[in-house]
Amino acid sequence: MVNPDSDLYRTHPDWVLKIPSAPLLLSRNQLVLDLTRDEVQSYLFARLNDLLNEYPINYLKWDMNRAIHQPGDQRGRAVGHEQTIGVYRLLSRIRDAHPDVEIESCSSGGGRADFGILAHTDRIWTSDNNDALDRLGIQKGFSMFFPSEIMGSHVGPNVCHLTDRQISMETRVGVSMFGHMGVEANLFELDDNQIKALKAGIELHKEHRDLIHGGTLVRLDTDTLEHSFGIVASDKREAIFSYTQIDSLQNSVGGSLLFVGLDKDRIYSIRIIWPEQPQSYSKSILDVINGSQISGEALINVGVQLPIMKPASLLVFHLLCVD
Structure with a gap:
Protein backbone atom coordinates (compact mmCIF):
# COMPACT_ATOMS: atom_id res chain seq x y z
CA MET A 1 0.00 0.00 0.00
CA VAL A 2 1.10 3.58 -0.52
CA ASN A 3 -0.33 6.92 0.53
CA PRO A 4 -0.62 9.35 -2.41
CA ASP A 5 0.69 12.09 -0.09
CA SER A 6 4.10 10.44 0.19
CA ASP A 7 7.55 10.87 -1.33
CA LEU A 8 7.33 7.37 -2.80
CA TYR A 9 4.15 8.09 -4.74
CA ARG A 10 5.28 11.55 -5.83
CA THR A 11 8.48 10.01 -7.19
CA HIS A 12 6.84 6.95 -8.75
CA PRO A 13 3.15 7.62 -9.51
CA ASP A 14 3.30 4.85 -12.11
CA TRP A 15 4.01 2.19 -9.45
CA VAL A 16 0.36 1.70 -8.42
CA LEU A 17 -2.37 -0.54 -9.75
CA LYS A 18 -4.94 1.44 -11.73
CA ILE A 19 -7.22 1.55 -14.72
CA PRO A 20 -5.73 4.19 -17.04
CA SER A 21 -9.11 5.53 -18.15
CA ALA A 22 -10.59 5.77 -14.64
CA PRO A 23 -9.89 8.00 -11.63
CA ASN A 29 -6.15 6.95 2.08
CA GLN A 30 -4.13 4.31 0.25
CA LEU A 31 -3.43 3.01 -3.22
CA VAL A 32 -2.02 -0.44 -4.01
CA LEU A 33 1.55 -0.87 -5.21
CA ASP A 34 1.91 -2.93 -8.38
CA LEU A 35 3.84 -6.03 -7.30
CA THR A 36 3.98 -7.35 -10.85
CA ARG A 37 6.75 -4.82 -11.54
CA ASP A 38 10.31 -5.90 -10.81
CA GLU A 39 11.36 -2.43 -9.68
CA VAL A 40 8.57 -2.35 -7.07
CA GLN A 41 9.60 -5.78 -5.83
CA SER A 42 13.23 -4.67 -5.55
CA TYR A 43 12.33 -1.45 -3.73
CA LEU A 44 10.12 -3.15 -1.13
CA PHE A 45 12.58 -5.97 -0.51
CA ALA A 46 15.44 -3.50 -0.03
CA ARG A 47 13.49 -1.45 2.54
CA LEU A 48 12.33 -4.50 4.50
CA ASN A 49 15.71 -6.18 4.29
CA ASP A 50 17.41 -3.06 5.70
CA LEU A 51 14.98 -2.92 8.64
CA LEU A 52 15.34 -6.62 9.44
CA ASN A 53 19.13 -6.39 9.28
CA GLU A 54 19.37 -3.26 11.41
CA TYR A 55 16.89 -4.10 14.17
CA PRO A 56 16.20 -7.30 16.19
CA ILE A 57 12.80 -7.88 14.56
CA ASN A 58 11.49 -11.45 14.76
CA TYR A 59 7.86 -10.98 13.69
CA LEU A 60 6.18 -9.34 10.69
CA LYS A 61 2.43 -8.74 10.44
CA TRP A 62 1.79 -8.62 6.70
CA ASP A 63 -1.49 -6.71 6.70
CA MET A 64 -3.11 -6.35 3.28
CA THR A 84 -1.12 -12.36 -5.85
CA GLY A 109 -8.41 -11.69 9.32
CA GLY A 110 -9.77 -14.00 6.67
CA GLY A 111 -9.24 -11.66 3.72
CA ARG A 112 -5.81 -13.19 3.16
CA ALA A 113 -6.44 -16.77 4.27
CA ASP A 114 -5.52 -19.02 1.37
CA PHE A 115 -3.49 -22.17 0.95
CA GLY A 116 -1.00 -20.53 -1.39
CA ILE A 117 0.22 -18.03 1.16
CA LEU A 118 0.90 -20.77 3.73
CA ALA A 119 4.06 -21.65 1.82
CA HIS A 120 5.43 -18.24 2.80
CA THR A 121 3.89 -17.42 6.21
CA ASP A 122 3.68 -19.02 9.66
CA ARG A 123 0.21 -18.06 10.82
CA ILE A 124 -3.02 -16.36 9.74
CA TRP A 125 -4.76 -13.67 11.73
CA THR A 126 -8.25 -15.09 11.90
CA SER A 127 -10.28 -11.94 12.49
CA ASP A 128 -10.03 -8.45 13.95
CA ASN A 129 -13.01 -9.45 16.10
CA ASN A 130 -11.52 -10.91 19.30
CA ASP A 131 -14.82 -11.10 21.19
CA ALA A 132 -14.55 -14.59 22.71
CA LEU A 133 -18.16 -15.58 21.97
CA ASP A 134 -17.98 -14.42 18.35
CA ARG A 135 -14.62 -16.16 18.06
CA LEU A 136 -16.20 -19.55 18.73
CA GLY A 137 -18.00 -19.44 15.38
CA ILE A 138 -15.13 -17.70 13.58
CA GLN A 139 -12.61 -20.31 14.71
CA LYS A 140 -14.98 -23.16 13.90
CA GLY A 141 -15.34 -21.87 10.35
CA PHE A 142 -11.58 -21.37 10.05
CA SER A 143 -11.01 -24.96 11.20
CA MET A 144 -12.91 -26.29 8.19
CA PHE A 145 -9.92 -25.36 6.03
CA PHE A 146 -6.88 -24.72 8.24
CA PRO A 147 -5.20 -26.37 11.26
CA SER A 148 -5.27 -24.79 14.72
CA GLU A 149 -1.49 -24.34 14.83
CA ILE A 150 -1.65 -21.47 12.30
CA MET A 151 -4.89 -19.92 13.60
CA GLY A 152 -4.09 -16.62 15.31
CA SER A 153 -6.27 -16.55 18.44
CA HIS A 154 -5.64 -13.83 20.99
CA VAL A 155 -6.90 -12.98 24.45
CA GLY A 156 -8.65 -9.67 23.90
CA PRO A 157 -9.10 -6.65 26.20
CA ASN A 158 -11.71 -6.29 28.92
CA VAL A 159 -14.09 -4.61 26.46
CA CYS A 160 -14.10 -5.80 22.84
CA HIS A 161 -13.63 -2.84 20.50
CA LEU A 162 -16.11 -4.24 17.96
CA THR A 163 -18.94 -5.63 20.12
CA ASP A 164 -18.53 -3.54 23.30
CA ARG A 165 -19.05 -6.80 25.19
CA GLN A 166 -17.27 -7.61 28.46
CA ILE A 167 -16.36 -11.26 28.92
CA SER A 168 -14.47 -12.86 31.79
CA MET A 169 -10.75 -13.48 31.50
CA GLU A 170 -11.36 -17.20 32.07
CA THR A 171 -13.59 -17.42 28.99
CA PHE A 188 -1.75 -2.38 32.64
CA GLU A 189 -5.56 -2.38 32.45
CA LEU A 190 -5.88 -5.86 34.01
CA ASP A 191 -6.34 -6.37 37.73
CA ASP A 192 -4.34 -8.87 39.79
CA ASN A 193 -6.89 -11.66 39.42
CA GLN A 194 -6.99 -11.24 35.64
CA ILE A 195 -3.19 -11.29 35.42
CA LYS A 196 -3.12 -14.45 37.51
CA ALA A 197 -5.73 -16.14 35.30
CA LEU A 198 -3.94 -15.05 32.12
CA LYS A 199 -0.60 -16.44 33.31
CA ALA A 200 -2.22 -19.72 34.33
CA GLY A 201 -4.00 -20.00 30.98
CA ILE A 202 -0.82 -19.40 29.01
CA GLU A 203 0.98 -22.08 31.01
CA LEU A 204 -1.92 -24.48 30.42
CA HIS A 205 -1.78 -23.80 26.68
CA LYS A 206 1.95 -24.51 26.63
CA GLU A 207 1.43 -27.73 28.59
CA HIS A 208 -1.09 -29.05 26.06
CA ARG A 209 0.13 -27.25 22.94
CA ASP A 210 1.41 -30.39 21.20
CA LEU A 211 -2.00 -32.03 21.55
CA ILE A 212 -3.92 -28.88 20.55
CA HIS A 213 -1.79 -28.36 17.45
CA GLY A 214 -1.20 -31.98 16.53
CA GLY A 215 -4.36 -33.87 17.47
CA THR A 216 -7.47 -34.68 15.48
CA LEU A 217 -10.24 -32.09 15.72
CA VAL A 218 -13.69 -33.48 16.58
CA ARG A 219 -16.67 -31.22 15.86
CA LEU A 220 -19.73 -31.80 18.02
CA ASP A 221 -23.31 -30.87 17.18
CA THR A 222 -24.73 -28.34 19.64
CA ASP A 223 -27.62 -25.91 19.67
CA THR A 224 -27.22 -22.16 19.36
CA LEU A 225 -26.84 -21.70 23.13
CA GLU A 226 -23.83 -24.02 23.42
CA HIS A 227 -20.58 -24.73 21.63
CA SER A 228 -18.46 -27.88 21.96
CA PHE A 229 -15.51 -29.55 20.25
CA GLY A 230 -12.64 -31.85 21.09
CA ILE A 231 -9.08 -32.66 20.06
CA VAL A 232 -7.98 -36.30 20.29
CA ALA A 233 -4.39 -37.58 20.12
CA SER A 234 -3.54 -39.84 17.19
CA ASP A 235 -3.13 -42.85 19.50
CA LYS A 236 -6.38 -41.93 21.33
CA ARG A 237 -4.65 -42.09 24.71
CA GLU A 238 -5.26 -38.42 25.43
CA ALA A 239 -7.85 -35.80 24.52
CA ILE A 240 -8.97 -32.31 25.39
CA PHE A 241 -12.59 -31.13 25.03
CA GLY A 254 -27.81 -29.52 31.98
CA GLY A 255 -27.32 -31.66 28.92
CA SER A 256 -24.63 -34.24 28.25
CA LEU A 257 -21.26 -33.80 26.59
CA LEU A 258 -20.27 -36.74 24.38
CA PHE A 259 -16.56 -37.38 24.01
CA VAL A 260 -16.57 -38.59 20.43
CA GLY A 261 -13.32 -39.93 19.00
CA LEU A 262 -12.00 -41.79 22.04
CA ASP A 263 -11.14 -45.50 22.10
CA LYS A 264 -14.24 -47.33 23.36
CA ASP A 265 -12.14 -50.16 24.82
CA ARG A 266 -10.04 -47.98 27.12
CA ILE A 267 -10.58 -46.38 30.52
CA TYR A 268 -10.02 -42.64 30.84
CA SER A 269 -9.44 -40.34 33.76
CA ILE A 270 -11.36 -37.10 33.22
CA ARG A 271 -10.40 -33.78 34.79
CA ILE A 272 -11.61 -30.21 34.43
CA ILE A 273 -8.44 -28.23 33.71
CA TRP A 274 -9.97 -24.82 32.98
CA PRO A 275 -10.98 -22.57 34.57
CA GLU A 276 -9.01 -23.13 37.74
CA GLN A 277 -12.14 -22.55 39.83
CA PRO A 278 -15.16 -23.67 37.78
CA GLN A 279 -18.43 -22.05 38.78
CA SER A 280 -21.94 -23.23 38.12
CA TYR A 281 -25.39 -23.45 39.68
CA SER A 282 -24.83 -27.16 40.38
CA LYS A 283 -21.35 -27.61 41.80
CA SER A 284 -22.02 -31.17 42.90
CA ILE A 285 -22.06 -32.26 39.25
CA LEU A 286 -18.61 -30.78 38.74
CA ASP A 287 -17.36 -32.59 41.83
CA VAL A 288 -18.57 -35.92 40.46
CA ILE A 289 -17.11 -35.29 37.01
CA ASN A 290 -13.68 -34.20 38.17
CA GLY A 291 -11.23 -37.07 38.63
CA SER A 292 -13.64 -39.80 37.55
CA GLN A 293 -12.48 -42.87 35.64
CA ILE A 294 -14.92 -43.80 32.90
CA SER A 295 -14.82 -46.22 29.99
CA GLY A 296 -14.35 -44.84 26.51
CA GLU A 297 -17.56 -46.55 25.42
CA ALA A 298 -19.57 -44.73 28.11
CA LEU A 299 -17.91 -41.40 27.37
CA ILE A 300 -18.65 -41.74 23.65
CA ASN A 301 -22.25 -42.93 23.88
CA VAL A 302 -23.53 -41.50 27.19
CA GLY A 303 -21.04 -38.77 28.03
CA LEU A 314 -16.87 -22.56 29.66
CA LEU A 315 -15.24 -25.77 30.82
CA VAL A 316 -12.17 -27.49 29.39
CA PHE A 317 -11.81 -31.23 30.04
CA HIS A 318 -8.64 -33.29 29.83
CA LEU A 319 -8.90 -37.04 29.33
CA LEU A 320 -6.01 -39.43 29.82
CA CYS A 321 -5.98 -43.19 29.30
CA VAL A 322 -5.27 -45.04 32.56
CA ASP A 323 -5.05 -48.64 31.29
Missing part, protein backbone atom coordinates in the same frame (compact mmCIF):
# COMPACT_ATOMS: atom_id res chain seq x y z
CA LEU A 24 -7.89 6.43 -8.81
CA LEU A 25 -9.96 4.96 -5.98
CA LEU A 26 -8.60 5.47 -2.48
CA SER A 27 -9.32 3.21 0.48
CA ARG A 28 -7.98 4.15 3.91
CA ASN A 65 -5.66 -3.92 4.65
CA ARG A 66 -7.56 -2.67 1.62
CA ALA A 67 -9.35 -4.29 -1.27
CA ILE A 68 -7.97 -4.08 -4.81
CA HIS A 69 -10.62 -2.18 -6.75
CA GLN A 70 -8.54 -1.46 -9.84
CA PRO A 71 -6.35 -4.51 -10.58
CA GLY A 72 -4.77 -3.10 -13.73
CA ASP A 73 -1.19 -2.43 -14.80
CA GLN A 74 0.17 0.50 -16.80
CA ARG A 75 -0.96 -1.05 -20.08
CA GLY A 76 -4.50 -1.57 -18.83
CA ARG A 77 -4.24 -5.35 -18.45
CA ALA A 78 -6.03 -7.15 -15.61
CA VAL A 79 -3.32 -8.43 -13.26
CA GLY A 80 -5.21 -9.61 -10.17
CA HIS A 81 -3.70 -13.09 -10.34
CA GLU A 82 -0.23 -11.76 -11.13
CA GLN A 83 -0.49 -9.39 -8.14
CA ILE A 85 1.85 -14.22 -7.31
CA GLY A 86 3.87 -11.06 -6.74
CA VAL A 87 2.98 -11.11 -3.04
CA TYR A 88 4.14 -14.72 -2.83
CA ARG A 89 7.37 -13.87 -4.64
CA LEU A 90 8.21 -10.98 -2.31
CA LEU A 91 7.41 -13.01 0.81
CA SER A 92 9.53 -15.89 -0.47
CA ARG A 93 12.47 -13.58 -0.98
CA ILE A 94 12.11 -12.16 2.54
CA ARG A 95 11.82 -15.65 3.99
CA ASP A 96 14.95 -16.83 2.18
CA ALA A 97 16.92 -13.86 3.51
CA HIS A 98 15.47 -14.03 7.06
CA PRO A 99 14.36 -17.61 7.77
CA ASP A 100 13.97 -16.99 11.52
CA VAL A 101 11.49 -14.13 11.15
CA GLU A 102 7.90 -15.20 11.79
CA ILE A 103 5.43 -13.80 9.25
CA GLU A 104 1.69 -13.46 9.84
CA SER A 105 -0.73 -13.12 6.95
CA CYS A 106 -3.49 -10.65 7.71
CA SER A 107 -6.29 -8.74 6.03
CA SER A 108 -9.00 -8.04 8.60
CA ARG A 172 -11.32 -15.26 26.85
CA VAL A 173 -8.37 -17.50 27.72
CA GLY A 174 -10.39 -20.70 27.29
CA VAL A 175 -11.33 -19.75 23.73
CA SER A 176 -7.96 -18.43 22.61
CA MET A 177 -5.90 -21.36 23.91
CA PHE A 178 -7.15 -23.59 21.08
CA GLY A 179 -5.14 -21.89 18.36
CA HIS A 180 -1.84 -20.06 17.92
CA MET A 181 -2.38 -18.29 21.23
CA GLY A 182 -1.45 -14.68 21.87
CA VAL A 183 -2.46 -11.66 23.95
CA GLU A 184 -4.03 -8.52 22.53
CA ALA A 185 -4.88 -6.71 25.74
CA ASN A 186 -3.23 -3.88 27.65
CA LEU A 187 -1.71 -5.64 30.66
CA SER A 242 -14.16 -27.70 25.36
CA TYR A 243 -17.74 -26.82 26.28
CA THR A 244 -19.06 -23.24 26.27
CA GLN A 245 -22.46 -22.15 27.49
CA ILE A 246 -23.03 -19.10 25.30
CA ASP A 247 -26.33 -17.95 26.77
CA SER A 248 -28.87 -18.95 29.40
CA LEU A 249 -30.24 -22.45 28.83
CA GLN A 250 -33.97 -23.11 28.68
CA ASN A 251 -33.79 -26.26 30.82
CA SER A 252 -33.38 -26.75 34.56
CA VAL A 253 -30.98 -29.67 34.02
CA VAL A 304 -21.16 -36.78 31.25
CA GLN A 305 -23.93 -34.55 32.49
CA LEU A 306 -23.02 -30.89 32.35
CA PRO A 307 -23.88 -28.33 35.00
CA ILE A 308 -26.03 -25.28 34.42
CA MET A 309 -23.54 -22.43 34.18
CA LYS A 310 -23.67 -18.70 33.77
CA PRO A 311 -23.83 -17.33 30.22
CA ALA A 312 -20.47 -16.80 28.49
CA SER A 313 -18.67 -19.38 30.62
